Amino acid sequence: MKSEEKEDRGRIDISTEECKGCGLCVEACAPNVMQLSDGFNSRGYHPAVYLGSGCTGCGVCFFACPEPGAITVFTLLSPAKAAEAASLSLATTTL
Amino acid sequence: MYAKSFQRPKSLFGEFSRKSGDHLTTHYCPGCGHGNLHKYIAEAIDELGMQDRTVLVNPVGCSVFAYYYFDVGNIQVPHGRAPAAATAVKRALPDSLVISYQGDGDLAAIGGNEILHCANRGENITVFFVNNAIYGMTGGQMAPTTLLGQRTSTSPTGRQILEEGFPMHVSELLASLEGPSYIERVGLFDNKSRMRARKAVKKGLQNQIEGRGFSLIEVLSPCPTGWGLTPTDACNWVKENLLPVFPLGVIKDVTADRENWNRRRLEVTPERVAEVLGITHATAEKRTATWTDSNVATCYRDPRIKLAGFGGQGVLFLGKLLAEVGMREGFNVSWLPSYGPEMRGGTANCAVNISTLPVGSPLISDPSVLIATNRPSLDKFAPEVVSGGVILYDSSLIDTAPTRDDVEVLAVPATAIADSIGSPKVANIVMLGAYIGLTNVLPKERVVAVIESMTKKKALVELNIKAIDAGIEHASKAHVAEDSWAV
Amino acid sequence: MAQELIKGNEAVVKAAIMAGCRSFYGYPITPASEIAEAAARYFHESGGTFLQAESEVGAINMVYGAASCGERTMTASSGPGISLMQEGISYLAGSELPCVIVDIMRGGPGLGNIAPEQADYHQVVKGGGHGSYHTIVLAPNSAQEMCDLTFLAFELADRVRNPAIVLADGFIGQMMEPVEFPDRMVEPDDKPWAVHGDAETRKNLITSIYLSPEDLERHVRHLETKYALETDGIAMCEKYHTGDAEFLVIGYGIVSRVLKTAVDHAREMGIKVGLLRPITLWPFPTVQIAYEANYVKSMLVVELSTGQLVDDVRLAVNGEIPVRFYSRVGGVVPTTDELLTQIIKASEADHVRKVVPAAEESLWGV
Known part of the structure; x- marks a missing residue:
């Protein structure tokens, strides 16, 4: 279990409009931090949502998801890697 | 700081603009x-750095529109013909x-022959074979891989052995051939199977890049709509029903022993091509033959020659x-x-026109010359010879002379003559000698020149010259006296 | 230029390689097998690919693949094999892929026999496959034309981005005649629309599927317009003694050769007959035949089928003059005397119609 102080090892972005609500990511997620939303997206599916914490960045949801762009998985960089990535402009997001 | 670690592969389009309507999601x-x-x-193509060099052959089936998604060179082909x-x-x-990229209907049914022979040739390509035991695109009909008892729209009471036969194990069938290098069956039903599938996909592509020959990855894939199940239940159905019939694993792998299975063309220059084709651009002076001033009697000019005998x-x-x-x-x-077929063992005949005028009909129904080397040929074609024409026949083999009295007949014991000079095989050349000896249509030295250019063996050339001379001599003798050589 | 005594079937292959054809995919069938055999001898050594496919279906789809990559490619077969290729030909036309297909016709229907017939006319000229498309069809009548028209077929196929078919009968394929090959090798132009497996062509897509009715209509109209523009003026025919002719005989392939000799004999007898030989069967020399219809009393079409070419001649003539028909089938090729008899009969019918009973005329169909 993650401690309150520590950043999660990973996080995911779900493109709600690209999700077809098949639920395979929810089934696949080992730390069990995803679920299908009660609400609908514009095409009438219950999209998957990230519960907001607990992601390990393992990526199984990405590989379980049949849609090419519905899920993007991010992993936490070590401080050294983060510095390197910043200098190469590789990192695309910060928390 | 976070970095994207799993995201849409670059070899898939960011926006599906080839698709009508929604450009965001797949169909x-x-x-x-x-x-x-x-x-x-797409992930494997990215990792192998091959996006620009990839050509995806799109099938007919649900994945007919794979080109909506793959940002690579794309070709869409008829049903089953992708291999x-x-x-x-x-x-x-x-x-x-x-x-x-093919489905089970495409690959195993209509395209059975194409995949069989492509695999057997060991073509250095990679085949992805999506097996979901059903025709998805056309609405859930039976496929060769449909399970026994499985209900589909064309097996409404379930597939029966005595009606539709057994589910076809395509990978095992192909693995029994010597051609394929790598065949593995993977599944898409849980995390472990998906990770294994990723590895197999990459290996299948890597094999091709390394020139190791034909790779096929069969993928047991859920079809929730076709099976009437939820996506999660469909995954379970793969595990519980497809897996016992189509077990996962490497079915054949001889990639370690296979190298240089990529076929490359020879690099040639245009000069080499001309040499191969035997095209000579030497501007040899073109001759135009005429009969005037020749010693060829009018009746022998512009001959329409029928030649007939045993094959x-x-x-x-x-x-x-x-x-x-x-x-x-x-x-x-x-x-x-x-x-x-009549060329092989039966009678053979051909028609030759030699003319100062352009040849109209190459068919000869009224020959002016008949060269017959067996009895059936003489019987068949002698009546067709025009009045005033010439008949030469091999009197060693034909014991009855033609009965026509309105044509010139020359009996040539060609086989006997040929035998006496060394080989009965040159009987045809003896006939040729007799023909030109009788008619002067073509000069002997020109005939010899052509034989020399066609025959590499010197002894054979000499034998042929002897045969021509013997034929000419026979014709000249026969011209003055009745044929005394006849058998 | 040196002449070479060569079979029509072999001349096709040499001409194709000289025209820049890089690959041959075929399947053996009499009387076209010499083409595959010659291709096996020459393509590999000339830096190309020869592959004997598993079937004609395999062969035409290999041609489809090769054409998609922008290279000049070909196959050859006879009637039964061409029937199997029709699916692929429709896809090639739909995907706008150029290729050359040689059909050495034999007797049909079914297994028929291997003797020369001309009954593939409909399946080749009218397009035996599904959908609104055409194939360019060239009909040689000599070994020299097997060379020349193969060369032309590659040019036209590329120009129109469509399959071009060289349609010959067994005799034209099997016959040996002197051939003068062109004094040049063609390096075909690059095809920017093709898939080359590189960055420049990565976005290229070869397909014939247009899911929405509006899109497919637009595509089919585009093909229609393309055919009209790109084939304008390429219809060809040979005319022989048509200048003062009072009636015309029409035939292609081997029949035209026999007809030519028969016309010579008829002219010696004082009959003013001319010969018109279509060289392109699609586009058809409609204009040329319609023009001749203004000057002659009738036409006689001779074919080795029960009447296929004659349909197009009648459409061209449009009822202006009688179009008679004479045919032999099953591999029987009419003799010169036989056609001379038909010419005499037809010329008499034109001048003294009353004495020719209708029944006699309709023996072989009118």
């Missing part, structure tokens, strides 16, 4: 395995990464020889064979 149903496989293939088209793509572009007696060759010499002399010529 596949929720939970369909095609999307997963697309991602794994044939992919073969030619790979031969044309040996440095490209050629992928044939193997060399009458077709004799006809070609006459036409070749005629052509080099500057005449218009044609050579037309009777062709087909």
Whole structure:
């Protein structure tokens, strides 16, 4: 279990409009931090949502998801890697 | 700081603009395995750095529109024919990464022959075979891989052995051939199977890049819509029902022993091509033959020659020889064979025109010359010879002279003469000698020149010259006296 | 230029390689097998690919794959094999892929026999496959034309981006005649639309599927317009003694050769007959035949089928003059005397119609 102080090892972005609500990511997620939303997206599916914490960045949801762009998985960089990535402009997001 | 670690592969379009309507999502149903496989293939193409060099051969089936998604060179082909088209793509572009992506109806049913022979040739391509035991695109009909008892729209009471036969194990069938290098069956039903599938996909592509020959990855893939199940239940159905019939694993792997299975064309210069084709652009002075000032009697000019005998007696060759010499002399010529099975063991005949005028009909129904080397040929064609024409026949083999009295008849014991000078095989050349000896239509030295250019063995050339001389001598004797050689 | 005594079937292959054809995908069938055999001898050594496919279906789809890569490619077969290729030909036309297909016709229907017939006219000229498309069809009548028209077929196929078919009968394929090959090798132009497996062509897509009715209509109209523009003026025919002719005989392939000799004999007898030989069967020399219809009393079409070419001639003539028909089938090729008899009969019918009973005329169909 993650401690309150520590950043999660990973996080995911779900493109709600690209999700077809098949639920395979929810089934696949080992730390069990995803679920299908009660609400609908514009095409009438219950999209998957990230519960907001607990992601390990393992990526199984990405590989379980049949849609090419519905899920993007991010992993936490070590401080050294983060510095390197910043200098190469590789990192695309910060928390 | 976070970095994207798993995201849409670059080899898939960011926006599906080839698709009408929604450009955001695929046309596949929720939970369909095609999307997963697309991602794994695209991921592997990215990792191998082959996006620009990839050519995807799109099938007919649910994945007919794979080109909506793959940002690579795309070719869409007829149902089942992807392995044939992919073969030619790979031969044309040996440095490209050629992928044939096919479903079970496409590959195992209508395209059974194409995949069988492509695999047997060991084509250096990669095939992805999506097996979901059903025809998805056309609405859930039975496939060769449909399970026994499985209900589909064309097996409404369930597939029966005595009706539709057994589910077809395509990978095992192909693995029994020597050609394929790598065949593995993977599944898309849980995390572990998906990770294994990713590895197999990459290996299948890597094999091709390394020139290791034919790779096929069969993918047991959920079809929730076709099966009438939720996506999660469909995954369970793969595990519980497909897996016992189609077990996962590497079915064949001889990649370690296979190298240089990529076919490359020879690099040649235009000069070399001309040499191969035997095209000579030497501007040899073109001769135009005429009969005027020649010693050829009018009745022998512009001959329409029918040559006939048993297959193997060399009458077709004799006809070609006459036409070749005629052509080099500057005449218009044609050579037309009777062709087909009758050439093999039966009778053979050909028609040769040698003319100062352009040859109209190459068919000869009214020959002015008949050269017959067996009895059936003489019987068949002697009546067709025009009045005033010439009949030469091999009197060693034909014991009855033609009964016509309105044509010139020369009996030539060609086989006996040929035998006496060394080989009965040159009987046809003896006939040729007799023909030119009788008619002077073609000069002997020109005939010899052509034989010399066609024959490499010196002894054979000499034998042929002896045969021509013997034929000419016979004709000149026969001209003054009744034939005394006849058997 | 040196002449070579060569079979029509072999001349096709040499001409194709000289025209820049890089690959041959075929399947053996009499009387076209010499083409595959010659291709096997020459393509590999000339830096190309020869592959004997598993079937004609495989062969035409290999041609489809090769054409998609932008290279000049070909196949050859006879009637039964061409029937199997029709699916692929429709796809090639739909995907706008150029290629050359040689059909050495034999007797049909079914297994028929291997003797020369001309009954593939409909399946080749009218397009035996599904959908609104055409194939360019060239009909040689000599070994020299087997060379020349193969050369032309590659040019036209590329120009129109469509399959071009060289349609010959067994005799034209099997016959040896002197051939002068062109004094040049063609290096075909690059095809920017093709898939080359590189960055420049990565976005290229070869397909014939247009899911929405509006899109497919637009595509089919585009093909229609393309055919009209790109084939304008390429219809060809040979005319022989048509200048003062009072009636015309029409035939292609081997029949035209026999007809030519028969016309010579008829002219010696004082009959003013001319010969018109279509060289392109699609586009058809409609204009040329319609023009001749203004000057002659009738036409006689001779074919080795029960009447296929004659349909197009009648459409061209449009009822202006009688179009008679004479045919032999099953591999029987009419003799010169036989056609001379038909010419005499037809010329008498034109001048003294009353004495020719209708029944006699309709023996072989009118």
